[in-house]
Amino acid sequence: MTKQPIHGLTNAELVQRARELLPRGHGLARRIHRQAMLDGRFDPESFRLGPEACEAWRSEFSFELPDLVAVQTDEGDRGTTSKMVLRLQDGLEAESVCIPMGQGRYTLCVSSQVGCKMGCAFCETGRMGLLRNLTTDEIISQLLVARHRLGWPIRNIVFMGMGEALDNATNVLQALRVLNDEAGLAISQERLTICTVGHVDGIRLLDQQGLKRLNLSISLNAANDSLRSELMPINRRTDLAELQKALTAYRPRRNFALGVNYCLLPGINDTQADARAVAEFCKPLGRVLVNLIPYNPGSLPLTRAPEEAEVDRFIRWLRAEGLPVRERVTKGRSVMAACGQLGNPAAREERRALRTVRV
Numbered sequence: 001m002t003k004q005p006i007h008g009l010t011n012a013e014l015v016q017r018a019r020e021l022l023p024r025g026h027g028l029a030r031r032i033h034r035q036a037m038l039d040g041r042f043d044p045e046s047f048r049l050g051p052e053a054c055e056a057w058r059s060e061f062s063f064e065l066p067d068l069v070a071v072q073t074d075e076g077d078r079g080t081t082s083k084m085v086l087r088l089q090d091g092l093e094a095e096s097v098c099i100p101m102g103q104g105r106y107t108l109c110v111s112s113q114v115g116c117k118m119g120c121a122f123c124e125t126g127r128m129g130l131l132r133n134l135t136t137d138e139i140i141s142q143l144l145v146a147r148h149r150l151g152w153p154i155r156n157i158v159f160m161g162m163g164e165a166l167d168n169a170t171n172v173l174q175a176l177r178v179l180n181d182e183a184g185l186a187i188s189q190e191r192l193t194i195c196t197v198g199h200v201d202g203i204r205l206l207d208q209q210g211l212k213r214l215n216l217s218i219s220l221n222a223a224n225d226s227l228r229s230e231l232m233p234i235n236r237r238t239d240l241a242e243l244q245k246a247l248t249a250y251r252p253r254r255n256f257a258l259g260v261n262y263c264l265l266p267g268i269n270d271t272q273a274d275a276r277a278v279a280e281f282c283k284p285l286g287r288v289l290v291n292l293i294p295y296n297p298g299s300l301p302l303t304r305a306p307e308e309a310e311v312d313r314f315i316r317w318l319r320a321e322g323l324p325v326r327e328r329v330t331k332g333r334s335v336m337a338a339c340g341q342l343g344n345p346a347a348r349e350e351r352r353a354l355r356t357v358r359v
């Protein structure tokens, strides 16, 4: 019989399921949920339930976290970036990255899929193809392992690890509900960010959820259709005009600012005309914040990493067009934990682990 993973449910959902499934002991569902989410353990015996009730809980519900198989760290000027690799029950692996944000705050970049079918040319994960979607509890497990096994003080969550979050919308939306659940993990929407390549059906679906304070960012990377279609195959299906239309309609709150991620690829998308095109694309979108990400060459580099002077020049051009810009400092490059570097392209064929220090 398939057991229901506790960490795939909100507190209220567990209460409901426990009432339906358990003849005894369901009154402790709230506390059992909080124990799992806040202490990272499932121990019905600790609530002095009788053996029968404990057995019933254990036969209907599970709380199994994936094995932690590797942790790699990269010491940078602004703190330590760490990548963890988790082995899932079927032997596949999911990666997450803990990113220092200053003042002792950390963001966890979580995966939503093993691999990805979007095939972005600059991305390691894209080279794996899509192996499968992560379930809601596998998404939440990344946070629970980070907090309870590694002691990482995670404050924010960004869905920017392996996979296109909105290509796994059902499980990701449920994960948002679990993360945001006031009776459980209680991570406010302001501290949650969905990043998408521009999955317009997903953006529309997100719009219907009433998550007014949630952050959304898109990976733009080129603002002319021919170049974007080369870099990001999704653009062949959904061109910039359609993406712009979906984003213009996405107005969850009055002061909403859309994140526009732009990976700077020297010799490919770094001219002044490219900067002007970005400004043109952003014009009807209301408030935006451009995150400029210097390219991180992976195992099959498209180009080299940009020089600091090239990054500064492109930022100047964008600002001259009236766009607010923030440079995303590259973190974790040495452990393949930087943007676009997650994933194990050999996994499809070999289903084997990364060559890293095993823990």
Ligand code: SF4
Pocket: 116, 117, 118, 119, 120, 123, 124, 125, 126, 127, 161, 162, 163, 164, 197, 340
């Ligand atoms: S950049 Fe994101 S959407 Fe594109 S292939 Fe990589 S993981 Fe998938």
